[in-house]
Amino acid sequence: MAKFAFTTNTYAGEELEGFVASTLLESDTIDRGLVTVHENVKKRAVIKIVDDAVKLQTPAALFNDQGTTAAQDEKYLDPVAMEFMKQEDWSGLIASWEARKLAPGELRNYDGTVDLSEFMINRYLGKLRIAYDRLFWRGKANVQEATFAATYTGLIPKLIAGSDVSSTKLSDTTYAFSAITAATGIMTLVSTAAFRSGDVINITTLSTGTTTETTPDIFGVAGSGSVLNQSYIVTVASATTLKLVRNINRAQTDRVNATFATNNTGGGTIQYINVSNVATVLSNVWAQLDYTAYTDPDFNVMIPAHVARAYATKQGELGVNQVGSLAIPKQMDYNGMKLQIMNHFPANTILGANKMNLHFATDLTSDVNNLSVINLKETTGDKVVRMTAGMSSDGNYVNGGEITLFYPSA
Secondary structure, eight states: OOOOOOSSSEEEEEHHHHOOOOOOOOHHHHHOSEEEEEOOHHHHHHEEEOOOOOOOOOOOHHHOOOOOOOEEEEEEEEEEEEEEEEEEEEEHHHIIIIEEETTTTTOTTTTTHHHHHHHHHHHHHHHHHHHHHHHHHHGGGSSSSSSOOOOOOOOOHHHHOOTTTTEEEOGGEEEEEEEEEHHHHEEEEETTTOOOOOOOOEEEESSSOOOOEEEOOOOOOOOOOEEETTEEEEEEEEEEEEEEEEEETTTTTTTTTEESSSSSOEEEEEEOOOTTTTHHHHHHHHHHHTGGGGGGGTEEEEEEHHHHHHHHHHHHOOOTTTTTTTTSOOEEEEEEEEEEEESSSSSSOOOEEEGGGEEEBBBBBSSHHHHEEEEGGGGTTTOEEEEEEEEEEEEEEOOOOGGEEEEEEO
């Protein structure tokens, strides 16, 4: 995790550039070149799109235009401003975190301002990175961290809604269930033979009735929404039942077991990618990629972390003639194409795209993008340190026909 050397209370320029780049997206998302970054977009960036066919003609002495009309269009990047604000009581931390750094009997209890500033950055940088990465890919409606008023659709919802995108619903990964028992979070199926504990499922349809998830959100507020379109880590409870353990859409409550209200007796369908079908799913993805993808070094196939784990396990189990096959490091590669592991992607969603077709915008020089860590003891006498982080970002895509998206849907 990044560690900053603090010399003043407010940071911009070079420091801010590193902060924004490492929080608005996972730092390695940008480092791996998965998107095209527009770093100086103050209000709107226009992406021009021009496409045409190619006609190979009979050689002639006089120029003869091929007679087609180039299709011209444009898309937009409109960065949305948002802010994070947090105050820490420095005098309270002095007895715990800071005190551990002092030798017995030392009287330097109030020399910790710089250390606490670094502590705040290090404490929240990881969570900010996760929040902005999830927001960029999933959109405001699909994350809990975003409470700002503006609309932020998210790149994958834009791709799903895009009529020009080559998108495929994962219908071949569908399995029916007959009921959900709210008191225990138990889902009843005909058989759980295809599942293992730790698999991730999407609930894509409910036949009749509903079950409501009551798990508190990341701010401690009890939930009240339907389980429809939610994604759960499951454990195998019996030969015919799965237990819904955790909702992975609730970003920072991964260790909080899900709770429910209202039994569902009508059943519905789930979709999944796990060890039992990951090889088939990746084969289908590989076969349907845009024809330029196979030789394009800038084309990436992005998979969620749980799909990568399933693929690694499958490789290990297929290596029956290798000693310690499950212990050998696995290549995230399929038929010569590198698979990019996305830690905060929507569950059971796979995206294939050239980085030139996926765009991310922010403005590293804008007053909206700012980072301040201020010790109020020096000005007001309050023994607190405040941190504010202002950001702006947006995402969009172009040339949807060259993008391949597989996603769970009814």
